[in-house]
Amino acid sequence: MVADAELLDEESFQKNELHVEPAGDICLSVRNLNVWYSDFLALNDVSINIPAREITALIGPSGCGKSTFLRSINRMNDLIPSARTSGEIWLDGENVADPNTDVVRLRKNVGMVFQRPNPFPKSIFDNVAYGPRIHGVNDRRELAMIVEKSLKRAAIWDEVKDDLHKSAFDLSGGQQQRLCIARALAVEPKVLLMDEPASALDPISTLKIEELMHELKNEITIVIVTHNMQQAARVSGYTGFFLMGELIEFGRSTDIFTTPRDKRTEDYVTGRFG
Amino acid sequence: MDIRHSFDEELQQMKQDILKMGSVVEEMLAGAVKALRERDKNLADEIIAKDDIVDEYNLNIEQTCLRLLALQQPMARDLRTIAAALYIIKDVERMGDYALDIAKAAKKLADFDPITQLVRIPKIAEIVQKMLRDSLRAYVDHSVEVISEIAQEDDQVDTLYRQVRDGMIALIMDNPQVATQAVELILVARYLERIADHITNIGERIAYMETGQLRELH
Numbered sequence: 001m002v003a004d005a006e007l008l009d010e011e012s013f014q015k016n017e018l019h020v021e022p023a024g025d026i027c028l029s030v031r032n033l034n035v036w037y038s039d040f041l042a043l044n045d046v047s048i049n050i051p052a053r054e055i056t057a058l059i060g061p062s063g064c065g066k067s068t069f070l071r072s073i074n075r076m077n078d079l080i081p082s083a084r085t086s087g088e089i090w091l092d093g094e095n096v097a098d099p100n101t102d103v104v105r106l107r108k109n110v111g112m113v114f115q116r117p118n119p120f121p122k123s124i125f126d127n128v129a130y131g132p133r134i135h136g137v138n139d140r141r142e143l144a145m146i147v148e149k150s151l152k153r154a155a156i157w158d159e160v161k162d163d164l165h166k167s168a169f170d171l172s173g174g175q176q177q178r179l180c181i182a183r184a185l186a187v188e189p190k191v192l193l194m195d196e197p198a199s200a201l202d203p204i205s206t207l208k209i210e211e212l213m214h215e216l217k218n219e220i221t222i223v224i225v226t227h228n229m230q231q232a233a234r235v236s237g238y239t240g241f242f243l244m245g246e247l248i249e250f251g252r253s254t255d256i257f258t259t260p261r262d263k264r265t266e267d268y269v270t271g272r273f274g
Numbered sequence: 275m276d277i278r279h280s281f282d283e284e285l286q287q288m289k290q291d292i293l294k295m296g297s298v299v300e301e302m303l304a305g306a307v308k309a310l311r312e313r314d315k316n317l318a319d320e321i322i323a324k325d326d327i328v329d330e331y332n333l334n335i336e337q338t339c340l341r342l343l344a345l346q347q348p349m350a351r352d353l354r355t356i357a358a359a360l361y362i363i364k365d366v367e368r369m370g371d372y373a374l375d376i377a378k379a380a381k382k383l384a385d386f387d388p389i390t391q392l393v394r395i396p397k398i399a400e401i402v403q404k405m406l407r408d409s410l411r412a413y414v415d416h417s418v419e420v421i422s423e424i425a426q427e428d429d430q431v432d433t434l435y436r437q438v439r440d441g442m443i444a445l446i447m448d449n450p451q452v453a454t455q456a457v458e459l460i461l462v463a464r465y466l467e468r469i470a471d472h473i474t475n476i477g478e479r480i481a482y483m484e485t486g487q488l489r490e491l492h
Contacts, residue, residue: 233349258354259354269349269350270348270349273277
């Protein structure tokens with residue numbers, strides 16, 4: 001999962017002393033990423049190395065660009081007609097920001113979970129089997145195995161194993177969100193993007209999602225956008241702080257939340273921003 | 275707009291309480307050494323009674339810190355300030371105990387004839403009181419400048435302590451009859467020297483609070 005360093009334009013990657021280099025393997029290498037919505041520059045020259053098999057949290061006030069950044073990774077911004085992107089996002093030796101990238105294949109490798117659970121109006125089984133079917137798995141037994149494995153990985157199997165053919169809408173909000181995680185995991189992504197995955201959930205469901213993330217991080221790379229600073233501190237190994245489209249500081253979460261180096265990061269994490 | 279106004283007020287209040295706690299210990303220290311020098315048992319008793327005030331501050335400030343940690347979920351500088359407070363009150367509380375020990379020694383020594391004129395012990399006490407005042411003021415003001423001064427004063431205290439100890443050993447060797455008083459005075463000097471060590475701990479905590487780096491001062 002290491003980005004191909006030789007392909008990277010390292011000279012244009014300005015070393016920023018507020019951006020710490022992750023200790024282990026790198027999963028995603030982003031270089032000089034800019035995103036415009038019409039004339040508005042939503043992301044301004046963001047460069048970052050996102051560690052593999054770790055949880056990276058992105059924090060910052062509303063409109064800071066953190067969700068735009070997240071959506072750039074699996075090209076969700078393509079769905080916004082006014083959005084325009086420049087720069088590079090390297091995943092497995094491929095610049096996924098390149099217009100020629102196969103977006104369907106990209107989204108198999110980079111799954112996404114949204115703020116509000118969005119199960120399809122289908123059974124629990126069919127929700128999880130949806131992705132594998134699209135990618136050509138039709139064998140019933142194989143599908144059943146994938147569904148069971150994915151639901152187990154999403155820590156919801158025990159709650160739904162006897163009701164797999166019930167509608168996904170019969171589940172609680174927290175269960176629906178874990179089902180959506182299972183659906184994302186069913187195609188074995190390398191990266192899981194989570195955009196405020198617990199902000200619509202009660203505290204217990206939130207903790208279940210966080211615990212699940214903790215277990216998943218041994219296998220996949222997770223990037224989470226959250227407004228909940230305590231959540232970012234609890235779940236992530238690394239944190240990036242965005243402000244007005246810029247990545248101000250990136251480092252180990254322990255450092256960001258105890259001894260941030262930039263005054264703006266300090267003001268934001270201590271709640272004195274405004 | 276100050277969006278954490280009530281939290282900031284509580285932090286300020288907590289810092290003021292630490293200053294008050296420190297000033298009680300400073301009074302105890304000054305009073306205990308005065309009681310020793312003037313052989314004043316009543317004053318020593320007054321000092322001993324003040325230890326309860328210090329203990330109460332210790333408990334109240336600790337509870338405030340825990341409440342702020344639980345309810346305000348402080349981060350970064352706020353977190354370091356509260357973490358430092360939890361350490362500092364333990365150091366100040368311990369200094370109060372040492373001042374109490376000195377007051378007890380003063381009561382005990384008042385029953386004996388004086389064996390020497392006290393010069394160095396009041397000098398150590400004077401330095402230590404200044405160190406305490408400066409260190410707590412530095413905590414409240416988030417100032418790291420006085421920390422190196424505190425380290426130097428701690429060295430001065432160590433030297434004076436050794437001089438007291440050696441002087442007392444010489445007195446005992448001259449006249450073993452004075453051993454009880456001399457040993458008591460070595461202990462008093464030792465208590466003061468320990469207080470200075472606790473103050474350097476406070477200096478280390480202030481340095482951590484301000485820089486995020488933990489380093490030993492002594």
